[in-house]
Amino acid sequence: MSTDKKHLTTSWGAPVGDNQNSITAGSRGPTLIQDVHLLEKLAHFNRERVPERVVHAKGAGAHGYFEVTNDLSAYTKASFLSEVGKKTPLFIRFSTVAGELGSADTVRDPRGFAVKFYTEDGNYDLVGNNTPVFFIRDAIKFPDFIHTQKRHPQTHLKNPNAVWDFWSLSPESLHQVTILMSDRGIPATFRHMHGFGSHTFKWVNAQGEAVWVKYHFKTEQGVKNLDVELAAKLAGENPDYHTEDLFNAIEKGDFPSWKLCVQIMPEQDANTYRFDPFDVTKVWSQKDYPLIEVGRMVLNRNPENYFAEVEQATFSPGSFVPGIEASPDKMLQGRLFAYSDAHRYRVGANHNSLPINRPQAEVNNYQRDGAMRADNNGGGSVYYEPNSYDGPQESPQHKTTPFAVTGEAASVAYDHNDHYTQPGDLYRLMSADEQTRLVENIVAAMSPVERVDIKLRQIEHWRKADAELGQRIADGLGL
Structure with a gap:
């Protein structure tokens, strides 16, 4: 028998560190909803026997690349951020939130800002908005x-x-509502707005040291917003104004670009910062944690087919790669499950095998069957794990790094309520x-x-x- 073992991976191609034990708060649990590998296995299994997005239905997308311009390997072992000059292909989808598929682009609404990086360790999805905070x-x-x-x-x-x-x-919504009602509530185009990861995430370096991070995409076109009356006029005369603008700009070679920066917080600062750093209705002061440049995103290719590439594109904030992990942000923790589950319902259990979502990394796992299985479904290979037939195995070096938890298992609110x-x-x-x-x-x-x-x-x-x-x-x- 061959001794050359393949790495067990998720359906988005990221290596699995532990396939025997769920992520729990200590040895007795409870099980954490951030265990996206567990959730994916269970949810896919439920759909093995054989609609418009509920939110963010109206959107536009484009292909491009991300180029690293600053070495931050001291903070993360993520391979696509490993060296200056490295380029990673990506796909982005911009969207409004509340309206239906045929609604107008120029309404007052947050804009979705979802980026799929096709890295060598699997797909990494950064699923944010054009605002640094959220309503809840x-x-x-x-x-x-x-x-x-x-x-x-x-x-x-x-x-x-x-x-x-x-x-x-819901007084926690006040920050986001204030932004929404400001000039920034109606961007001039998708090209003329910033993007944010919004949540706090964890970066881990090769030594297993962790920091907390927030992502900021700064538009290099400059921020521009629409006058209320002009926005209303456009909504009636050209409801696809933002979709058209993005397509035409790329088509004529005017490639939109953003500079990606991060704020980095030392792990222990989370216990003493004046706002809860995991509360997505709050920002971190840039005086306390200045922006650090990471790289540059450029969009340079339009989709060939809207349905295949934009409508069927699926993003999940739980699609992590080694070096990037979840934080205790309660809103993020729920999204880790909800987004992938929405895609399994809307597109199908095998949504990650579609060309627009398929990772460039090799995918090896024991998920089988389900509607619209387009590959050879694993052929006659071993279909369970653990096994003694040389099937893909977990790679312990890719286990999620721990963070301390305390308290009783209960429905608990955030400690900080300065809204x-x-x-x-x-x-x-x-x-x-x-x-x-x-x-x-x-x-x-x-x-x-x-x-x-x-x-x-x-x-x-x-x-x-x-x-x-x-x-x-x-x-x-x-x-």
Whole structure:
């Protein structure tokens, strides 16, 4: 028998460090939802016997590459970041969040910013937005939040009452809502906006030393936003304006580019920082943790077929590669499962075998069958593990690095509940004109809300962030 063992991998081609033991909080558990290998095995197994995205349905995509410009191997052993000048192919999908597949590009909404790096250790997906924070910080609230952004079950119309009722009862949303209602709520194009990983992630170097990181993609085209009236005009006249702009720019050789930077926090700082660094509704001050350049992303090729490459593209923040791992961010922990599970439902159990999602790394695992299996399904090879037939085996050097956990197993909230300092600081950083437009946008968005108590509750959040801002909104609403 051959002694040349193949590495066991996930379906996105990343090596598996342990296929015998789930990731648990200590020897007695409970099992952690961040064990994406476990979740993938179970979820794929459930679908072995044989729709439009729920969120981010409307989008556009492009191919390109990422080039390393700064050596950060002291912080991560990720192979695609291992040397200056190294280029990795990638695919990116930009999107709006709430609207349907045929909705307008120029609405006030966050923009999805999902990047798939085809690395030699498997695909790495960085699935973020064009904002550094999010509306909620625990995945258990995500279905309810998205329901408020969708249509009323009786009228089938958008429902401002639900939107503002939820936000006013979820004060952690204030930071993201303030960004959304600012000029940045309607980017001029996909090319003229920043991108963010939003969550905190863990980088691990070759020595097993860990740091916490946040990702920032800085557009090299400059940030530009749309005037409210022009955005509304475009929504009616050319609802695919952003999709068209991206395609045409690349087609004529005007390749969009972004500089990727990271903030790096020493592992122990997480215990003493003035905001919880794993709370996705908060940012880290760049004075405390300055931006460090990593590399440059360039988009230089349009898809040949929209459905095959953009609509069938699937991204999951749980698609990690060695050197990049999850943090205790509660919202991220839920997304590690939810995204891949959405793809198994929408595209199929074998979504990672489609050309746009297929890793360039060799894939070796024991997942079999399922709808639309397009390869030889493992042929007659061994189909379980452990085995003594020279099948792929785990590689212990790729096990996830531990981090300490404490406390009882319970439904526990974040310890820190200052939801007002950062949105207040953001308002005070704006120019007078920007502040006025922010107030006008908020007033316009809240005016259709029928119940005064909802308006007053939301105004109180902004008053706590900045007394002037709260008063100006109240005056605008006649309250």
